[in-house]
Amino acid sequence: MGEKLTGVNPKIIQWARERARYSLESVAVKFKKDVSVIEKWESGEDFPTYSQLEKLAGIYKRPLALFFFPEPPLEAEEKQEFRTLPDFEIENLAADTIYALRQAKAMQLSLSEINNGINPSTKKIFQDISVSSSDDLRKLAEQIRNYLNVTLEEQLTWNDQETALKKWRSAVEEAGIFIFKRSFKQREISGFCLIDIEFPIIYLNNSTEKSRQTFTIFHELAHILLQTNGITKSNDRYINSLQGENKYIEIFCNKFAAEFLLPNHVFSEIIRETIVNDKNISKISSDYKVSREVVLRKLLDNNLISQKEYTLKVREWYSEQVGKSQDKNKKSGGDYYANQATYLGENYLKLVFNKYYQGQYDIERVADYLNIKKVAMVEQLEQYLLDKGLF
Numbered sequence: 315m316g317e318k319l320t321g322v323n324p325k326i327i328q329w330a331r332e333r334a335r336y337s338l339e340s341v342a343v344k345f346k347k348d349v350s351v352i353e354k355w356e357s358g359e360d361f362p363t364y365s366q367l368e369k370l371a372g373i374y375k376r377p378l379a380l381f382f383f384p385e386p387p388l389e390a391e392e393k394q395e396f397r398t399l400p401d402f403e404i405e406n407l408a409a410d411t412i413y414a415l416r417q418a419k420a421m422q423l424s425l426s427e428i429n430n431g432i433n434p435s436t437k438k439i440f441q442d443i444s445v446s447s448s449d450d451l452r453k454l455a456e457q458i459r460n461y462l463n464v465t466l467e468e469q470l471t472w473n474d475q476e477t478a479l480k481k482w483r484s485a486v487e488e489a490g491i492f493i494f495k496r497s498f499k500q501r502e503i504s505g506f507c508l509i510d511i512e513f514p515i516i517y518l519n520n521s522t523e524k525s526r527q528t529f530t531i532f533h534e535l536a537h538i539l540l541q542t543n544g545i546t547k548s549n550d551r552y553i554n555s556l557q558g559e560n561k562y563i564e565i566f567c568n569k570f571a572a573e574f575l576l577p578n579h580v581f582s583e584i585i586r587e588t589i590v591n592d593k594n595i596s597k598i599s600s601d602y603k604v605s606r607e608v609v610l611r612k613l614l615d616n617n618l619i620s621q622k623e624y625t626l627k628v629r630e631w632y633s634e635q636v637g638k639s640q641d642k643n644k645k646s647g648g649d650y651y652a653n654q655a656t657y658l659g660e661n662y663l664k665l666v667f668n669k670y671y672q673g674q675y676d677i678e679r680v681a682d683y684l685n686i687k688k689v690a691m692v693e694q695l696e697q698y699l700l701d702k703g704l705f
Contacts, residue, residue, distance in 0.1 A: 323385075344373060392412070418494070418517050426513055435487075439462075442461070451566075455570065466580065470601065475525045479531075494658060495659075498519045504530045504547060507534035526548065575603075650691075654695055
């Protein structure tokens, strides 16, 4: 049995657990201990050993040194940062999602450090375009499409949803907003955004369908242009629980994303001579590289289906997508380096490796910015990127 660390601050042990959204019982299970052991660590009646504290730090995703601080660090509560998500939804955010939000803030800091506090993009949509939730959606969508320099005609030439996602990601990143990905354990989370003066970012759930990720990009882009943090869920029934401006913002962001990807005046022409059924919804979805939900929302907004029909069909499609995702995960865990390249994105990877090639960063610092634990894996990731022609 190792020596107990009496210098550990019990208040921070409790604070770290609560911020990570773990119950006492769940932590006790991980340690294979009685709940009373964890309770005593948090009350100061007893103290963990070094190895136990190291395990706690790993579970809560916190640096070991933090547990010796005199007071917990000041961190904004999710309820303060994400006001367009109802309190009950905030309370239901999983530990993995909370960690993703912390990870995203760390990425913003990394971007600032790498670029000396100045966004490297030659144009910054979040500074150049001012948006209000009372704006005309058609005019706004046209303005942003022109800014991104992607015409509807070009969108129609893309071969598939994967190509569309890559093109949209690239266009939005060129406009100054970095987009990162990760696979969320909380599958109903589609993504989120964090605003910032220089480095607003978007995170996407890579486990969702490509068309859903594309929709999330533009839902979150609307949030950023409105200067509000946002979390997007696959099921938007929570919007009915919101009040006032917060509710209107979420509705606006959904409508903007749909209008941007499939303008209503274009949709009206398409649907005029089209029978509304699953086959034709899928065809429109395929032609414009949007999700079936976008098409369904257009049908609802144009009073061509009822709210009940919309809700039932969305539930059906969500269950179908979850099933496919689970089957895919069972078959393969994926390639680590391919995943890292997808999650971090070409733009971010180039920023970090360029500093390395210029001799400004050593390999240990590169590993830190890429969130890679073993230095040898940096070289393997670099080789993967070279083999794929990304560098």
